[in-house]
Amino acid sequence: QVQLVESGGGVVQPGRSLRLSCAASGFTFSRHGMHWVRQAPGKGLEWVAVISIDGSIKYYAESVKGRFTISRDNSKNRLFLQMNSLRAEDTAVYYCAREMTTVPHDAFDIWGQGTMVSVSS
Amino acid sequence: QSVLTQPPSASGTPGQRVTISCSGSSSNIGSNTVSWYQHLPGTAPKLLIYNNNQRPSGVPDRFSGSKSGTSASLAISGLQSDDEADYYCAAWDDSLNVVVFGGGTKLTVL
Numbered sequence A: 001q002v003q004l005v006e007s008g009g010g011v012v013q014p015g016r017s018l019r020l021s022c023a024a025s026g027f028t029f030s031r032h033g034m035h036w037v038r039q040a041p042g043k044g045l046e047w048v049a050v051i052s053i054d055g056s057i058k059y060y061a062e063s064v065k066g067r068f069t070i071s072r073d074n075s076k077n078r079l080f081l082q083m084n085s086l087r088a089e090d091t092a093v094y095y096c097a098r099e100m101t102t103v104p105h106d107a108f109d110i111w112g113q114g115t116m117v118s119v120s121s
Numbered sequence B: 001q002s003v004l005t006q007p008p009s010a011s012g013t014p015g016q017r018v019t020i021s022c023s024g025s026s027s028n029i030g031s032n033t034v035s036w037y038q039h040l041p042g043t044a045p046k047l048l049i050y051n052n053n054q055r056p057s058g059v060p061d062r063f064s065g066s067k068s069g070t071s072a073s074l075a076i077s078g079l080q081s082d083d084e085a086d087y088y089c090a091a092w093d094d095s096l097n098v099v100v101f102g103g104g105t106k107l108t109v110l
Helices: none
Strands: A003-007 A010-012 A018-025 A034-039 A045-051 A058-060 A068-073 A078-083 A092-099 A108-111 A115-119 B009-012 B018-023 B035-039 B046-049 B063-068 B071-076 B085-093 B098-101 B105-109
Touching (some): A003 A108, A045 B085, A108 B046, B046 B063, B071 B085
Antiparallel strands (some): A003 A018, A034 A092, A045 A058, A068 A078, B018 B071
């Protein structure tokens, strides 16, 4: 069964850090680019970051650049998002998503259920 | 303000056909493929359309997508109550090197 399962969310104070994880199963993880997408309460979907199949290429949304780092461990079929200097506006449900094919910037065909991150003092 | 522009809401009665538009620019929709997602609160978003007009297996042919220039649209025919959800368009933006989403359209089935 092809699936993605996020973990690591929680409540954190502004300025602190949190590391999200996404466990992949049922497919060859190392063949797909991977993304993080978030949805703040009452808002729409917002793309956060992408990482290429070998981890050599990474892009970030302007809102998280310099604070968040996307990484992956293909040997463990895991995707990560290290979030530093968290702000109230980072409060959201964070989803990991798989690129459909090996074509760069393809559609997201598999999504996780999401993990909630709340940044509050 | 989203880079891709969608109407915030749309509605229709059961059996009707509704269309949701998505407007972008030459750096995103104009030069890359568009995908569409259906999202119900508390659930994982679902891919409805990829490569502008292709449906993944399992998506009913009531859903169709099209693209022309810097705009795209999603059409839903034979509207059903289960179609009530938020719909988002997305594309890669070559100038920004990011994925851009539309602001989302909330579809109500009257």
